[in-house]
Amino acid sequence: xxxxxxxxxxxxxxxxxxxxxxxxxxxxxxxxxxxxxxxxxxxxxxxxxxxxxxxxxxxxxxxxxxxxxxxxxxxxxxxxxxxxxxxxxxxxxxxxxxxxxxxxxxxxxxxxxxxxxxxxxxxxxxxxxxxxxxxxxxxxxxxxxxxxxxxxxxxxxxxxxxxxxxxxxxxxxxxxxxxxxxxxxxxxxxxxxxxxxxxxxxxxxxxxxxxxxxxxxxxxxxxxxxxxxxxxxxxxxxxxxxxxxxxxxxxxxxxxxxxxxxxxxxxxxxxxxxxxxxxxxxxxxxxxxxxxxxxxxxxxxxxxxxxxxxxxxxxxxxxxxxxxxxxxxxxxxx
Amino acid sequence: xxxxxxxxxxxxxxxxxxxxxxxxxxxxxxxxxxxxxxxxxxxxxxxxxxxxxxxxxxxxxxxxxxxxxxxxxxxxxxxxxxxxxxxxxxxxxxxxxxxxxxxxxxxxxxxxxxxxxxxxxxxxxxxxxxxxxxxxxxxxxxxxxxxxxxxxxxxxxxxxxxxxxxxxxxxxxxxxxxxxxxxxxxxxxxxxxxxxxxxxxxxxxxxxxxxxxxxxxxxxxxxxxxxxxxxxxxxxxxxxxxxxxxxxxxxxxxxxxxxxxxxxxxxxxxxxxxxxxxxxxxxxxxxxxxxxxxxxxxxxxxxxxxxxxxxxxxxxxxxxxxxxxxxxxxxxx
Numbered sequence: 001x002x003x004x005x006x007x008x009x010x011x012x013x014x015x016x017x018x019x020x021x022x023x024x025x026x027x028x029x030x031x032x033x034x035x036x037x038x039x040x041x042x043x044x045x046x047x048x049x050x051x052x053x054x055x056x057x058x059x060x061x062x063x064x065x066x067x068x069x070x071x072x073x074x075x076x077x078x079x080x081x082x083x084x085x086x087x088x089x090x091x092x093x094x095x096x097x098x099x100x101x102x103x104x105x106x107x108x109x110x111x112x113x114x115x116x117x118x119x120x121x122x123x124x125x126x127x128x129x130x131x132x133x134x135x136x137x138x139x140x141x142x143x144x145x146x147x148x149x150x151x152x153x154x155x156x157x158x159x160x161x162x163x164x165x166x167x168x169x170x171x172x173x174x175x176x177x178x179x180x181x182x183x184x185x186x187x188x189x190x191x192x193x194x195x196x197x198x199x200x201x202x203x204x205x206x207x208x209x210x211x212x213x214x215x216x217x218x219x220x221x222x223x224x225x226x227x228x229x230x231x232x233x234x235x236x237x238x239x240x241x242x243x244x245x246x247x248x249x250x251x252x253x254x255x256x257x258x259x260x261x262x263x264x265x266x267x268x269x270x271x272x273x274x275x276x277x278x279x280x281x282x283x284x285x286x287x288x289x290x291x292x293x294x295x296x297x298x299x300x301x302x303x304x305x306x307x308x309x310x311x312x313x314x315x316x317x318x319x320x321x322x323x324x325x326x327x328x329x330x331x332x333x334x
Numbered sequence: 335x336x337x338x339x340x341x342x343x344x345x346x347x348x349x350x351x352x353x354x355x356x357x358x359x360x361x362x363x364x365x366x367x368x369x370x371x372x373x374x375x376x377x378x379x380x381x382x383x384x385x386x387x388x389x390x391x392x393x394x395x396x397x398x399x400x401x402x403x404x405x406x407x408x409x410x411x412x413x414x415x416x417x418x419x420x421x422x423x424x425x426x427x428x429x430x431x432x433x434x435x436x437x438x439x440x441x442x443x444x445x446x447x448x449x450x451x452x453x454x455x456x457x458x459x460x461x462x463x464x465x466x467x468x469x470x471x472x473x474x475x476x477x478x479x480x481x482x483x484x485x486x487x488x489x490x491x492x493x494x495x496x497x498x499x500x501x502x503x504x505x506x507x508x509x510x511x512x513x514x515x516x517x518x519x520x521x522x523x524x525x526x527x528x529x530x531x532x533x534x535x536x537x538x539x540x541x542x543x544x545x546x547x548x549x550x551x552x553x554x555x556x557x558x559x560x561x562x563x564x565x566x567x568x569x570x571x572x573x574x575x576x577x578x579x580x581x582x583x584x585x586x587x588x589x590x591x592x593x594x595x596x597x598x599x600x601x602x603x604x605x606x607x608x609x610x611x612x613x614x615x616x617x618x619x620x621x622x623x624x625x626x627x628x629x630x631x632x633x634x635x636x637x638x639x640x641x642x643x644x645x646x647x648x649x650x651x652x653x654x655x656x657x658x659x660x661x662x663x664x665x666x667x
């Protein structure tokens with residue numbers, strides 16, 4: 001039930017070491033007591049702490065991948081809803097190991113639809129050409145940004161790309177593209193001040209009592225409130241199977257997280273838990289998703305002291321641990 | 335996972351001597367035919383030593399610069415580490431990230447893999463300036479003859495940032511160290527009378543590692559160091575993170591895929607694909623920086639330059655100049 005992203009090309013030694021630890025945990029079923037985490041796991045307050053955990057949850061079935069015609073229709077729908085330039089043209093497609101991406105250029109406006117998930121992206125040609133003068137007229141207030149975003153969400157709902165009632169409005173997130181410059185002259189550097197270039201607003205999706213990690217809408221606006229970008233991942237759902245009992249409690253999930261991560265953490269290391277929540281976990285727009293399974297997700301990173309160096313820490317990349325919350329045999333890997 | 339190319343110490347020393355002495359690398363004026371002939375002569379001895387895979391690559395690079403292939407290939411070196419010693423967390427996807435980049439980049443727009451070192455074959459010395467006390471090997475692996483150098487692995491931070499220093503952290507210790515540190519040791523793209531020997535070539539460097547571009551120390555780590563330059567001497571662009579990116583297996587592939595399919599700038603592709611958006615909102619703070627003689631030119635480079643052959647601009651004409659960087663602010667290190 002516990003899935004950790006393990007690369008399959010570890011050296012034999014490390015695979016053996018990990019395998020021995022895992023085997024010991026299974027056989028003795030007292031791994032936590034016999035091999036306690038030696039590092040410090042910093043569990044900050046997360047949404048999981050105050051989340052109500054239902055007794056049962058549905059496993060849902062997303063619609064299968066799109067055809068090129070359906071992808072073009074989604075692009076047209078997005079353009080129609082938001083007043084973007086659009087004309088039917090020849091889709092280009094690129095494929096990777098995971099899936100196809102259908103692309104369309106209208107003048108310099110770019111559209112992309114991911115075949116596996118139906119996720120849509122739109123980029124205005126000015127989005128990555130903005131210079132510091134973009135902030136000369138001042139920055140928009142949060143209220144004006146949210147009001148503009150609300151109008152656009154309503155428009156997206158009218159063409160069926162989202163269900164506006166499923167938007168989580170309690171945890172809206174705003175971030176920015178920034179720019180800065182510096183001059184190097186005669187061995188000295190003069191650094192300028194950072195400038196806000198755009199405003200990116202993220203809305204998550206809800207299905208029943210849970211949010212969907214990886215699904216939602218990002219709307220990007222210039223400081224003049226022009227729409228410059230859309231990222232919309234909103235998988236269509238077919239009827240799923242009936243409710244299944246939640247088999248892993250919040251406390252058990254946290255214990256498993258501590259145990260699973262803790263065996264890899266040594267004395268002096270710190271695990272920063274950045275986010276934890278019971279969700280429907282989407283592995284990303286390129287990935288096929290046979291079933292939407294309720295799962296606990298833990299986003300974390302590990303910091304370890306560098307051996308032989310005072311005051312230097314090795315900082316791990318962020319990792320995502322996913323624990324299925326209902327009894328069934330499949331869980332997304334990422 | 336493919337194994338990387340290795341040369342043993344003797345061959346490495348031999349090649350280093352050759353590189354330092356052959357006319358091609360010394361910039362002597364020759365006709366293309368003379369140049370090609372010289373390449374064959376110069377590398378004849380190299381092939382008699384162990385590690386001839388390296389010699390083949392160096393000779394091919396030499397021949398390409400003589401006009402054997404038109405236009406000459408663009409070369410890249412990849413390095414990664416997943417398995418770290420006890421006490422440091424592993425990064426299970428770190429080399430998948432470069433594996434997938436390798437697949438995506440090979441053959442596109444004339445790019446060719448020059449070297450790919452993984453795990454204990456990736457040495458800190460590959461990134462260290464050859465013109466420093468103790469001697470690095472960057473003139474052989476990541477700063478010459480390559481155009482693009484990529485690291486996917488751990489980075490470091492101090493208890494209090496910014497502290498004016500950042501290190502790449504490798505999976506194995508080599509010659510007593512597992513770190514290459516900026517600004518003391520890493521200098522890419524230096525030419526002519528620039529500090530550190532002027533024997534650099536790298537145009538692009540990607541540091542897919544934590545805390546590689548922390549605001550407040552970009553001037554020290556990337557631009558100027560102690561007044562003689564940081565990671566970017568006259569390299570065109572640096573791509574990094576101002577926070578800890580996720581341990582992705584396909585970020586670099588996605589980056590090149592967007593360049594290839596949409597013919598966009600490095601800036602656009604890096605800022606688009608550098609984020610992680612699978613956990614409600616987006617995480618990761620990708621940062622890209624360009625250098626040129628004036629601020630206007632640096633901004634043009636930032637807005638237009640790409641790994642696509644036709645969009646690679648000229649080398650910045652002077653060591654003094656302007657840096658421009660853009661980032662998506664999803665948090666700090």
